[in-house]
Amino acid sequence: MANLSARQYSSREKPGKTSCNAIWQNTVINALALYYVGAALCVAIIDGANQVVGYFDMGLCSGANSSYAFVRNNSWLAQINEITILNQLQQNPNQTVIISHWHEDHFNLLYSIRNNQQYQPFWQQSSFYVPDTNLQMAINVNQSVLAAGGTFVVMPNIVAPALFQFQINNNPNILCCKMDAFRDAHPHPHHHGIYTMVKLASGRLAFLAGDCTYAGVDINDRFNFYAYIQACHHGGNYALRPAQRNINDIPLPDPAQNPTAVYSANGVTYGHPNQRFVNDHNAIGYVNHIPLYNRFVYFCQ
Numbered sequence: 001m002a003n004l005s006a007r008q009y010s011s012r013e014k015p016g017k018t019s020c021n022a023i024w025q026n027t028v029i030n031a032l033a034l035y036y037v038g039a040a041l042c043v044a045i046i047d048g049a050n051q052v053v054g055y056f057d058m059g060l061c062s063g064a065n066s067s068y069a070f071v072r073n074n075s076w077l078a079q080i081n082e083i084t085i086l087n088q089l090q091q092n093p094n095q096t097v098i099i100s101h102w103h104e105d106h107f108n109l110l111y112s113i114r115n116n117q118q119y120q121p122f123w124q125q126s127s128f129y130v131p132d133t134n135l136q137m138a139i140n141v142n143q144s145v146l147a148a149g150g151t152f153v154v155m156p157n158i159v160a161p162a163l164f165q166f167q168i169n170n171n172p173n174i175l176c177c178k179m180d181a182f183r184d185a186h187p188h189p190h191h192h193g194i195y196t197m198v199k200l201a202s203g204r205l206a207f208l209a210g211d212c213t214y215a216g217v218d219i220n221d222r223f224n225f226y227a228y229i230q231a232c233h234h235g236g237n238y239a240l241r242p243a244q245r246n247i248n249d250i251p252l253p254d255p256a257q258n259p260t261a262v263y264s265a266n267g268v269t270y271g272h273p274n275q276r277f278v279n280d281h282n283a284i285g286y287v288n289h290i291p292l293y294n295r296f297v298y299f300c301q
């Protein structure tokens with residue numbers, strides 16, 4: 001059953017469209033910028049002109065995450081990144097935003113500006129790709145987009161096991177997949193999220209898991225060879241029940257690319273990252289492991 005409301009326009013009829021910064025058919029993706037935003041996730045998608053054209057998740061440390069973030073003396077990195085991202089949304093308001101799932105650490109930054117007039121062009125011009133939910137905070141975001149005239153594309157939850165792949169404006173460099181795993185027994189959002197695969201201009205492949213359970217990733221998508229993986233669930237447990245911990249579920253690294261696993265973690269909450277799961281990524285061949293909590297940003301190129 002649908003809970004969020006969708007509205008889609010073609011680019012021609014889309015009202016108020018004044019720029020073309022978002023992801024279109026011919027957009028080349030030069031880089032992904034994985035920002036440190038606390039125990040949260042925000043990945044900027046950067047095009048061939050080095051403009052930010054989209055985001056995969058727009059999280060922010062908040063609530064429990066926030067209080068723990070201040071235990072570390074590097075939360076100022078997250079605060080500066082928040083300012084950077086918000087400034088960017090004002091400069092380039094036409095964005096393509098993919099929300100992997102409706103957990104606050106993946107959309108709180110978006111939520112925090114839902115009623116802010118300064119970001120009206122962003123709400124009006126952007127396109128949002130999201131999984132369905134009945135969460136009130138998501139419905140609030142949904143209403144902000146629809147009220148402003150933006151585009152909201154809702155991927156329905158389907159009876160498991162199911163996978164639905166979709167492209168953004170037929171762009172061949174970015175492929176998204178809405179997964180539905182274990183639905184009847186476990187309607188956990190990690191089992192019903194959107195994961196995304198990006199082909200960078202360098203030819204390298206990147207896998208953005210959000211918090212999507214690896215066991216629900218399509219077998220073909222696991223058997224690509226990735227130069228980069230944004231590790232599932234910040235490097236926490238990638239196999240919430242009824243999934244079983246199994247390193248064979250982790251999308252494979254490209255041994256020719258000195259492959260890197262990035263952990264969008266705070267280092268102190270929820271075992272993000274957890275050394276056992278970091279070890280699992282290393283065991284299948286990820287050579288570099290980057291915890292984001294001690295740097296501003298990590299670029300995948």
Ligand SMILES: [Zn+2]
Nearest residue numbers: 103105211233
């Ligand atoms: Zn998360």
